[in-house]
Amino acid sequence: MISTKTLIIVSLLGVMIASGCAVSEAYNEEELGLRKADLYSEKSVVGEPTAYSTVAAGESKMIQRSFENAPPMIPHDVEGMMEITQESNACTGCHMPEVAEAIKATPIPKSHFFDMRTQKVLTEMSQARYNCSACHAPQSANEPLVKNEFKPDYRKANGMERSNLIDNLNEGVR
Numbered sequence: 001m002i003s004t005k006t007l008i009i010v011s012l013l014g015v016m017i018a019s020g021c022a023v024s025e026a027y028n029e030e031e032l033g034l035r036k037a038d039l040y041s042e043k044s045v046v047g048e049p050t051a052y053s054t055v056a057a058g059e060s061k062m063i064q065r066s067f068e069n070a071p072p073m074i075p076h077d078v079e080g081m082m083e084i085t086q087e088s089n090a091c092t093g094c095h096m097p098e099v100a101e102a103i104k105a106t107p108i109p110k111s112h113f114f115d116m117r118t119q120k121v122l123t124e125m126s127q128a129r130y131n132c133s134a135c136h137a138p139q140s141a142n143e144p145l146v147k148n149e150f151k152p153d154y155r156k157a158n159g160m161e162r163s164n165l166i167d168n169l170n171e172g173v174r
């Protein structure tokens with residue numbers, strides 16, 4: 001038989017351990033967010049400046065695709081190429097298939113010469129693809145606050161540098 005005294009001591013000890021643990025796991029509000037600052041004030045919060053590539057087109061290093069058929073990020077400076085208007089689109093000037101190869105720019109892929117609604121191949125680039133920067137963005141050189149553990153799988157050996165969406169567009173659908 002356990003005496004009442006022992007029982008009380010044991011349960012008290014339990015309470016002490018439990019509360020001890022709770023204390024060591026407590027966070028104050030400054031530590032809760034990734035920014036490690038007061039959550040109720042923006043005063044001391046300074047965002048890291050954006051640092052886009054300033055390397056001219058033709059001299060930049062391509063950025064590896066995030067996953068198979070991800071829209072590639074723009075590795076070069078886009079100064080003077082934005083914004084894209086009805087009258088002018090600098091991007092097509094270098095990336096249209098007929099000129100791209102000569103200047104070593106990746107040609108606009110076949111998927112951009114295809115009507116997704118009617119599923120028909122077009123003779124001209126689809127108007128839905130005209131505004132390149134809606135999908136292709138430059139990348140700012142900042143250290144991520146949380147490491148990305150995602151590891152993409154590419155079914156083709158060159159999947160991290162070329163896309164082939166038009167070939168497997170409706171894969172698994174039909």
Ligand code: HEC
Pocket residue numbers: 056057058059060061062063072073074075076078081082090091092093094095103104105106132133136161
């Ligand atoms: C003066 C020619 C030129 C212009 C204008 C230009 N690009 Fe480029 N682009 C290139 C070249 C060349 C590369 C290959 C990387 C390099 O050599 O800098 C490239 C690379 C890219 C890539 C990466 C392709 C890949 O395979 O990873 C994307 C995306 C891109 N450009 C999008 C754009 C967009 C969007 C615009 C318009 C805002 C644009 N480019 C304007 C020449 C150009």
Ligand code: HEC
Pocket residue numbers: 069070071072091092095106107108109111112128129130131132133134135136161162163164165166
């Ligand atoms: C609606 C979104 C969207 C728009 C708008 C768009 N793209 Fe893309 N782009 C993509 C996606 C998604 C891919 C990758 C899959 C694929 O091949 O379609 C891609 C791929 C590319 C590639 C890589 C081709 C390869 O062989 O690896 C180039 C270059 C490119 N786009 C250039 C452009 C240019 C230049 C424009 C504007 C004239 C543009 N894109 C407009 C979504 C878009």
